[in-house]
Amino acid sequence: MDTIRDGYYFMFEIGWFIDLLIPTIVRVKDNDIYLVGSKPCEAKNLKPCCIPSGGAAEVKKLSTDDAAVKAFKTIDSLVPVNDLDNLADELKKSLENREIHDKYLNTKARMQREATVERIINDYQILSGIE
Numbered sequence: 001m002d003t004i005r006d007g008y009y010f011m012f013e014i015g016w017f018i019d020l021l022i023p024t025i026v027r028v029k030d031n032d033i034y035l036v037g038s039k040p041c042e043a044k045n046l047k048p049c050c051i052p053s054g055g056a057a058e059v060k061k062l063s064t065d066d067a068a069v070k071a072f073k074t075i076d077s078l079v080p081v082n083d084l085d086n087l088a089d090e091l092k093k094s095l096e097n098r099e100i101h102d103k104y105l106n107t108k109a110r111m112q113r114e115a116t117v118e119r120i121i122n123d124y125q126i127l128s129g130i131e
Contacts (some may be wrong), residue, residue: 012104013077026090033062036123
């Protein structure tokens with residue numbers, strides 16, 4: 001597997017091994033994938049009603065060589081985030097991309113699990129604090 005460049009990506013394929021909503025934002029650093037887990041909440045303004053587990057202690061780290069990452073072809077689903085100052089537009093472009101939509105958001109359940117801008121921004125703030 002080629003090394004992927006350090007940076008931020010939307011990730012669309014996570015498999016069953018991590019409890020995340022898709023897409024999620026991840027940070028690739030030194031050939032590791034950092035992501036923030038999610039859990040249900042009662043907050044009415046967040047749809048699909050999830051929030052990050054909270055704090056940098058909840059950041060998960062996966063090697064790009066992890067067997068589960070390879071099995072689910074997670075790396076293949078990474079879409080670079082080019083404008084970190086405008087995550088809302090970046091997310092919108094990815095979600096409107098027909099190829100991405102057909103491949104990763106192709107069922108009713110998947111479409112209901114699409115990310116919210118608020119969650120993506122919050123996750124980015126947590127991930128940007130990783131040294």
